């Protein structure tokens with residue numbers, strides 16, 4: 001499962017799909033997201049340069065992560081489709097033109113971060129590629145040095161190539177802290193890693209050799225390009241980056257085979273020559289001797305004819321042939337070696353051979369070893385990925401995974417936590433609480449055998465707690481969404497009430513005054529919100545809007561003299577409330593009624609009923625968040641918005657309104673064995689779950705359930721606010737047009753120079769014109785592909801209004817829609 005294919009569908013992994021889903025242009029976006037999650041350099045940045053930015057996913061991430069109004073400049077060889085809030089241009093980052101353009105965009109500002117994810121588009125040998133990559137990195141570092149502010153961050157891609165250590169060393173000279181990391185979204189098969197260099201030292205003078213690839217990677221070039229390397233490792237052919245040798249500007253070289261045999265540096269000849277000549281026009285003694293040698297086989301002749309195509313074994317055979325020839329010519333070889341200078345030279349070749357053999361063997365062993373380690377690492381990664389996936393699918397508990405992956409580094413890169421910073425904070429908080437409590441418990445009880453077992457079980461518990469906390473967060477998130485939907489509905493409902501009559505307006509003004517009086521007295525009372533609101537509604541003799549609406553439901557229809565009975569019972573009710581002082585809420589309520597006995601006593605019971613219903617609703621919602629939400633979501637007139645949304649609350653309201661129950665009964669009923677449960681120290685998710693069951697389940701009447709159903713149906717049937725607004729706008733415009741028309745026809749009617757017939761005709765004409773609907777102007781959509789790709793201005797053959805779209809835009813819009821739908 002963790003295995004990543006290098007080609008084909010294997011490349012379209014989960015990050016690819018996630019990028020599509022989230023509307024990022026490339027899966028690379030997750031690399032920056034994960035790096036930023038770990039090092040947090042974007043949040044505080046106001047100016048960022050993105051080098052090699054196409055197609056632009058890093059820019060998209062930067063826009064999301066950076067504060068609003070930040071300056072983001074992206075540059076690439078390829079064009080970048082526009083991204084809102086990002087300046088992009090096309091240029092080669094290794095050129096002065098690019099530097100000048102960056103300077104123009106940044107003006108006098110300095111960048112807080114420079115990002116570089118460049119990859120040269122070279123498809124030759126890997127060694128060559130990696131070398132270019134390192135050069136590109138050095139080039140981006142050069143730009144970073146020019147544009148970074150002191151203390152700034154440089155985030156760059158590097159390859160684990162031969163130049164890697166040099167690059168790290170250079171980074172270390174210029175930055176306070178250098179971290180090399182491979183984010184999980186970077187494919188295992190890729191040799192790329194990312195260096196996040198923080199705290200730019202901004203030295204006044206930087207030795208140019210630091211940033212010049214020729215000096216920065218100088219020694220490496222030499223080792224790779226030696227003649228020995230070219231002969232013994234011909235598969236690693238290198239371009240001659242330094243250009244032609246001084247005074248030698250030819251590409252094709254021929255050397256006499258006799259010179260090769262006689263030479264003391266045969267390796268150099270083999271490395272730098274195209275052909276060994278065995279036959280010349282001018283007669284040569286040594287050449288004819290060589291040709292006559294039995295060892296000069298057809299194969300050897302073929303080898304000599306084109307040295308550039310030879311492999312290691314062919315070179316070796318040529319070297320052997322040379323030794324045989326030297327023996328035949330009586331020239332010194334290793335076998336006949338004596339301590340003479342010439343012999344030494346010959347012996348050197350042989351020793352090179354042996355040394356090379358040893359080196360090869362060593363290299364082979366090393367390769368084998370590293371391949372084994374890689375295999376093991378890959379297996380381990382696969383195993384971890386598998387376990388994490390199983391955990392995500394709730395197929396296993398987190399303790400099955402190594403502690404490291406459950407709580408360590410990898411946790412940093414979890415996508416879920418990426419999306420929800422808040423959630424992460426909660427998890428962290430939860431973890432701290434759990435640890436403290438367990439420690440306490442351990443101290444108190446002294447339970448636990450050996451320290452080792454304790455540690456293990458702690459880790460397991462920790463992991464379990466974390467998982468539970470995660471579930472809890474997910475649940476809270478769902479709940480928040482639900483509440484947000486509810487809130488929207490409520491706001492719409494309140495919006496509808498905005499158009500109240502003048503009378504209502506007056507009464508509501510009164511309410512505000514009365515409310516402010518009360519609130520002075522009861523500033524510190526927590527439940528005041530609910531009671532104040534309901535008191536307010538009660539002080540209007542013609543009932544508040546919400547109460548009117550509530551009591552106008554079918555369920556209350558058959559109750560004769562509702563007002564009367566309410567007022568009668570309420571007086572007694574209020575007195576009782578004052579006497580008993582059951583709860584602080586009711587106390588507040590009763591105080592309020594004492595203050596204004598005349599106005600409030602009539603509707604005391606109903607107010608109390610609504611207050612309790614409000615509480616019921618709260619209990620139903622069953623958490624503190626609902627309270628907070630209510631605090632935040634007060635109506636325009638600063639009253640909390642309370643609504644009956646459960647069948648239970650509806651039933652209670654009905655019972656209270658019809659006098660079947662008094663507020664006392666309701667309060668009394670709530671004092672039961674569940675009321676005084678000790679919930680201290682219990683985790684939130686547990687309390688939340690318990691909350692559903694640790695109360696008396698009250699029977700719900702058919703009528704109450706029906707009333708709630710009706711209420712919801714009515715709520716759903718209403719058009720949304722936007723539609724209502726559009727309808728109102730249309731109405732208003734029509735009225736305006738009508739007014740205009742009226743004025744014009746009046747003018748025509750009063751026109752003196754016209755006959756009655758002419759007037760009638762003109763007015764009819766006016767009316768006819770007004771009746772005509774303006775034709776809808778259609779917009780032609782042109783996709784910017786094929787001949788239309790990259791055109792400026794109107795596409796050929798298109799008349800009228802047009803809009804150019806591109807495939808990318810289309811995809812992005814689809815992705816946006818998908819995301820919106822999911823929310």
Ligand SMILES: C[S@@+](CC[C@H](N)C(=O)[O-])C[C@H]1O[C@@H](n2cnc3c(N)ncnc32)[C@H](O)[C@@H]1O
Nearest residue numbers: 052054055056057058076077092093117118119
């Ligand atoms: C891996 S992509 C970058 C992806 C990008 N970070 C994103 O998130 O969409 C590498 C880019 O480097 C660009 N590149 C390579 N050499 C360059 C150069 N010399 N100047 C500018 N861009 C270069 C390539 O055109 C390519 O688009």
